[in-house]
Amino acid sequence: MPVFRYALERWPAAPYRLVVLHRGPLAAEEQEIVEQLSDASIEEIPYSNFEVQLADLAAQPDALLERFWNQAGSPPLPCMILLYPPEERIGGAVWSGRLTMNNASVLVDSPVRREVAKRLLEGHSAVWVLLECGDSEKDTSAKAFLQSHLEQMEQILELPAAVRGTLARETEPIVATTPPLQIRFSLLTLSRTDPAESALVAMLLHSEGDLFQYSAFPLAFPVFGRGRALYALVGKGITGANIGEACRFLVGPCSCQAKALNPGTDLLIVADWDAGLAGSIVEALESQLVLGLAKGALLRNMLVALALIVLVVAFLAVRIARQTAKHQL
Structure with missing residues (x-):
């Protein structure tokens, strides 16, 4: 199976992590943006490949997230920071921007x-x-x-x-x-x-x-x-x-x-x-392969059985020939 087709059928895309950094409660319009992002995330859409994490740095400081924020140029809060899937083993922020409806749209989708x-x-x-x-x-x-x-x-x-x-x-x-x-x-x-x-x-x-x-x-x-x-x-x-x-x-x-x-x-x-x-x-090719292997195994077994039959017949023929010769003597 070619790599490109196997990947299309069997390799689901790993989920990115979208962190919404803020200090203190979000305003109503900001909360609405977060809800729309959550509605488009893997929590709501199984085929999506990003998840949303809210991080209130005032309530629970996080040194790693603050480092990502600093690496992104410390954009005004609240802001969004996109991180690669852990399995990609790529550190640092991928993308960052203010928590606005336009930025949320750009992040999730593009032409x-x-x-x-x-x-x-x-x-x-x-x-x-x-x-x-x-x-x-x-x-x-x-x-x-x-x-x-x-x-x-x-x-x-x-x-x-x-x-x-x-x-x-x-x-x-x-x-x-x-x-x-x-x-x-x-x-x-x-x-x-x-x-x-x-x-x-x-x-x-x-x-x-x-x-x-x-x-x-x-x-x-x-x-x-x-x-x-x-x-x-x-x-x-x-x-x-x-x-x-x-x-x-x-x-x-x-x-x-x-x-x-x-x-x-x-x-x-x-x-x-x-x-x-x-x-x-x-799956179709795998089935063909399994069927081919099964047919091959069946053919091998039939050949083995045929060989055993030939040996048995030859053995009996020799035995009968000896007994016939003995009676003639």
Whole structure:
């Protein structure tokens, strides 16, 4: 099973932690914002991947949260601080902002994230997000180069041999699945200065420790599965070889099924992934594998039984022949 499809079906996105820092009681309009955030969180929507935590620093000081607040530039309270899922092992604040309705909306959702989820549920193997640097010449060149090589990868790469063999048999469980299993790469551009995408930009730039120092270069992130960014290709590192390596990994067989042991960082994308899947190619292929193993075991057992029968018949024939010869004497 290719990595991208296994990830779409079997790797749920880990939940981010959204901390609302304040001192003393929240005003009525502030409490309303928190309630709307809670309604969109994993506590209320099972497919969401963020949880909300209220932290009143006046009632219960928290040294770690205050450190995150200081790292974020000590924005006026009440404020929101977004933290990566613990399993990502990335410390520090991802994003921070005042507790306003606009900031809450930007944090939870954005046009680019909606389009990424839409394409992945349409069957794209990966959606490459090109984070622009603001230099039109560099951005245009990187976009054209990336687009050209992604089209080449679609033509060159093949699904794993075992998958191709199963698809060739056109078994009903495979044919009926949605989205279709295919090799398809697409490209989206993302401006670093787009206010509506500030949370997504922050998630991408914080996914690796040194990406902020490359502000003068475009960055390319392949996003797959349920909104998991594989890693960044930076500036001159956006080469045909590096693009090919990333694509081959995503299309190649998923040799390690544990998400935590594979590269990548989950993004905060609220999308009903399960609702967009009809049937499971992973389960269908696993069933085919089990059936194949069972048939193989049955064939082996039949051959062993046949060999035993042959031995018994041969033994009896020899015994009868000896007895016949003895009586003749």
